[in-house]
Amino acid sequence: MTIGRLNHVGIATPSIEASLAVYRDVLGATVGEPFDLAAQGVRVCFVDLPNTQIELIEPLGEASPIHGFLAKNPAGGQHHVCFEVDDIAAAVADMAAKGARVLGAPRIGAHGTLVVFLHPRDMGGVLVELMEAPIGAGH
Ligand SMILES: CC[C@@H](C(=O)O)C(=O)SCCNC(=O)CCNC(=O)[C@H](O)C(C)(C)COP(=O)(O)OP(=O)(O)OC[C@H]1O[C@@H](n2cnc3c(N)ncnc32)[C@H](O)[C@@H]1OP(=O)(O)O
Numbered sequence: 713m714t715i716g717r718l719n720h721v722g723i724a725t726p727s728i729e730a731s732l733a734v735y736r737d738v739l740g741a742t743v744g745e746p747f748d749l750a751a752q753g754v755r756v757c758f759v760d761l762p763n764t765q766i767e768l769i770e771p772l773g774e775a776s777p778i779h780g781f782l783a784k785n786p787a788g789g790q791h792h793v794c795f796e797v798d799d800i801a802a803a804v805a806d807m808a809a810k811g812a813r814v815l816g817a818p819r820i821g822a823h824g825t826l827v828v829f830l831h832p833r834d835m836g837g838v839l840v841e842l843m844e845a846p847i848g849a850g851h
């Protein structure tokens with residue numbers, strides 16, 4: 713497996729509305745509309761940049777996978793990086809064969825394609841998301 717483009721950087725925040733205001737009103741970026749992704753336990757808002765996206769994520773309740781992160785980092789902060797891959801099943805098999813802990817089965821992510829996470833202890837302290845690139849993404 714070879715990782716492809718940096719699809720997005722995930723930023724955990726206690727308030728999507730406050731964070732998107734910073735990107736839109738202070739930094740001048742184009743921000744999308746926030747939406748709930750209940751299956752992943754997060755509310756999401758994308759910030760469009762010329763070369764990638766910022767993914768603002770706010771927890772939907774205490775069962776959210778980012779609840780613990782925000783308990784340790786109440787102001788929020790960088791949570792994960794997401795790289796595109798061509799074939800997520802092949803990527804999962806390759807990562808497992810190389811000893812990286814794959815966190816659960818692939819599931820539909822915020823872009824409507826399959827995503828999977830790799831444990832930060834096996835990724836140099838960074839939570840890594842692999843995302844199957846949309847067909848026709850042209851990379
Ligand atoms: C919007 C949908 C989707 C998309 O399409 O883009 C998303 O991005 S959803 C994003 C949120 N979802 C996830 O994060 C799912 C995967 N995450 C997990 O399974 C867990 O969060 C976790 C990574 C296993 C952490 O579990 P948790 O119980 O919160 O923490 P622990 O205390 O057990 O942590 C163990 C260990 O890992 C360190 N850690 C935790 N989170 C991070 C992080 N974001 N970045 C770097 N390191 C992290 C934590 O500090 C512990 O380290 P040690 O103290 O050294 O053990």
Ligand SMILES: [Co+2]
Nearest residue numbers: 722767794841
């Ligand atoms: Co993400």
